[in-house]
Amino acid sequence: MSDETRTAALEILRTLVGAPDADFHDGQFEAIRSLVDDRSRALVVQRTGWGKSAVYFVATLLLRRRGGGPTVLVSPLLALMRDQIAAAERAGVRAVAINSTNAHEWSDVLGRLQNDDVDVLLLSPERLNNPAFRDEQLPALVERMGMLVVDEAHCISDWGHDFRPDYRRLGELIRRLPAGVPILATTATANSRVVTDVEEQLAGGGVEVVTIRGPLARASLRLGVLRLPDARARLAWLLTHLGDLPGSGIIYSLTVSGAQDVARLLRDAGHDVHAYTGQTDAAEREESEALLKANRVKALVATSALGMGFDKPDLGFVVHLGAPSSPVAYYQQVGRAGRATENADVLLLPGPEDPDIWRYFATASMPTQERAERVIAELGDHPLSTPALEALVDIRRTPLELLLKVLDVDGAVRRVRGGWVATGAPWTYDAERYERIAQARRIEQQHMLDYERTDGCRMEFLQRTLDDPTAAPCGRCDACAGAWYPTDIAEAATGSADASLARVGVPIEPRAQWPTGGDKLGIPLKGNIPPAERAEEGRALARLTDLGWGGSLRALLEGGAADAPLTPAMRDAVVRVLADWPWTARPASVVALPSRRHPQLVSSLAEQLAAVGRLPYLGTLAIRGGGPSGAPGGNSVFRLSGLWDRFDATGLEIPPGPVLLVDDLADSRWTLTVAARELRLAGAEAVLPFALALRG
Known part of the structure; x- marks a missing residue:
């Protein structure tokens, strides 16, 4: 047979x-x-x-x-x-x-x-x-x-x-x-x-x-690591040398905004590239895959959404702007290259921010006992949809869906027509298992840092990390044969990278609908937010994940920095955002949101904007009943509940024209939504939200 x-x-x-x-x-x-x-x-x-x-x-x-x-x-x-x-x-x-x-x-x-x-x-x-x-x-x-x-x-x-x-x-x-x-x-x-x-x-x-x-070594791959001082240098190197890389390939970024920013920078410099992320429309992703396979683009600038199994045998190069969190993930992605060619170049440009990004994603994917027990307690025999459950537990949609899947696999809940039910089966949080996973991830992250710094063969290092008994020096990587990649950076590329990193201004989309389930938490509104009570489209200086201002904003808003007035450099960048803002009508006054964590920062931001624009500064929006409750984050209905009826604009003498509403961080956008509604009800003709940073 x-x-x-x-x-x-x-x-x-x-x-x-x-x-x-x-x-x-x-x-x-x-x-x-x-x-x-x-x-x-x-x-x-x-x-x-x-x-x-x-x-x-x-x-x-x-x-x-x-x-x-x-x-x-x-x-x-x-x-x-x-x-x-x-x-x-x-x-x-x-x-x-x-x-x-x-x-x-x-x-x-x-x-x-x-x-x-x-x-x-x-x-x-x-x-x-x-x-x-x-x-x-x-x-x-x-x-x-x-x-x-x-x-x-x-x-x-x-x-x-x-x-x-x-x-x-x-x-x-x-x-x-x-x-x-x-x-x-x-x-x-x-x-x-x-x-x-x-x-x-x-x-x-x-x-x-x-x-x-079988053995994991890929004879066609030429591995290298180029350590550069900062994001500007990494982008400038890519601008200088992308055209020198063989064929077409993939440039990996750790974040969605990073992929989008890099693709824009490269396109502005004349390179034919597309961004490819989990937020890219499905039809656009399929088209981008086809263009890459046909060598009609130089590269796709991608997150891990373009990873396992993507099949282009003649892919000429893979460049990483920032390292994946494990040798497993790295080997998986670089394995896209050189499958049917004798040579393919693989270069890692690590960044000092990589470990922070790894920790964020690792934490976001791990369920906690408190959250799991809260979800189980709210479920019974009658199905609850995910939006309905979201109104009962203070967990955002994406992590809630992940948690429900975990509990479903564990047998504690079950997905049925119409939503989710509790099974009634005994369930215990497996803390030991999750700690094992967390510890394994910490070890993998250290292995990735060791890969960046090793002076031995890089392919052999990856093979040994993956327990390949055939691991041996490859003779091709930068450790075996010397640096095969250029290290020079064109002066014009540095200028372009500087300009890209200095780019400012991210839209803040206004909320248009109240969340489901608000009536259960004492919010008397549902459905669409009337246009007369909405904010206009706003602006932020940058996203926290942006390659340029993102690092400074993360350090300022989430890095434990002491509250202090706005720096002149950041003020100048904010003024550029306002100068480029295509509003229908120029703001006529400025109002600040009250801030517990950064009161000096927010008030100085509002005051300086008012001074630069020669606008009346109306002060900080008053609060009722102790002000907003709850922590930033959380799901929409709980976040809104902690903000509802906590702001008071009735004491402000609002002049005709739009109000510029100033805050430090736009996260769920409910703070800006509720505050804008109060200002509109108090007589503001329009509200233009502005925040230093947008999460995401």
Whole structure:
């Protein structure tokens, strides 16, 4: 049977890759044979470009020829799904997806499944807990499933680089599968600890797992680290040398605003680049992927939203402006380059702010016991939607959704039609587990700092960190062969970088609707905010995450700096924001919001703006009942509740014309919204909010 299987498998492989003389890489056929002939469970850990997708597409067609049902492929990213479907079509595999972007196609997909007209169904892990899919389609699919494939399987593990609760749900699906259904898990990045954890997930019921692990070194990659003093120097280097980098590539940024700012700077300098982030429209992301694959842009400036599985074999370079938080994440991203070329350049330009960004994202993704218990206490037998639950617990939408997924996987809550219910099952906060994860992340972060500073081979360092027993010097990186990248910076590029970092002015969008659930907290309004009570579009000097003023603002507002008057440099920057503000009517007066944390800063900001604009300064908005309560942040309805009826503008003599309303930080924007409403009700013709910083 094995010889027959190999002959048939080789024919499919050659069709897939379009080469009549193609043959299997080491381990490929062994994985296919274990799935097709032995109906076993396999874990494949192989470097990017080795051909993991060929294993599951070839195995799928062989199993289908033997009467098997469709393969279910759990895949984490839409970009990855698109590439997998395109690769499947080349091999004659009928592949379809059910995801958030193609709801209009779901009925057709389900019809094709019922008619056995689908070879591979691609799903996101989140789809497995969609109530309609979980309760109506999944049971029948489990009975008919020919094979289960878990791509990017390191996400199953708590130790994986991405805390994604829905991946943990796959262990439950594996336990439900009938005996004899082969399972394949694939990843390019897993150390020994993650391999062991994934093996345990796959081995539900004591089934043996076949693990095929290959060397991780990529001979085509030329790694380097260039340490520069600040963001200005990093941007200037990129402006000077982007055109020298081979082919087209990816420039990674740690934040959305960083990616957008860098893309704008490079475009202004004449480089054909696009920004690609989780906030980019889906159609625009798909178009950008296509442009990069066709070498019609020099680069995409991306966050980690363009990561796992993006398939462009001839990608010429990967540059990081700021380091990812772990060698696993870094190897995953640099593995996009040089898959079908002899040479590809990989350069890391680390920044001193990197550890602060790592800590922020790590903290944001970890649930706390207090929050979890608060959510469970509010849920009962009757479903509550996420917005309704948000009105009962002081947790913002995104972290609340993440927490609900964690509790769902733990069995404490369940997603049903109409929302969420409590299961009543005993639940205990697993503090030990979360501390293990946090400690692992701290170790990974230190490894990344060590990678930046090592004087040994960089590829060998990454291999050893990922427990690759074949780790050896590569002979190509900057440590082995000397710096291969230029270090000079053009004077004109420095000037452009300075201008970009000095750029000021970010819109503050006005709130247009009151949040759901306000009536439960004593807020007598709902629906749209009447135009006569709204603020106009406002401005902030910069976002806290901006490459330019962001660092200064973070230090001033969140870094524990003592309250002090506005500095002349920041005043000049603020004046530039006002000079560029395209308001319909110039402000006629200035009012400051009361501030507990930065009273000198806010009052001096308002006074100096009034003096520069020769406007009357009306003072600080009065407060009622002790002023606003609650801390910044929190979800909308709770934040609004702490602000409601706490400001009083009735004592102000407001002259005709708009009021410039001044604050230090715009976070939820509810402070500005409520204060603007009070000013409008007190007679202000319009309110123009201004804040030093905008969070986000």
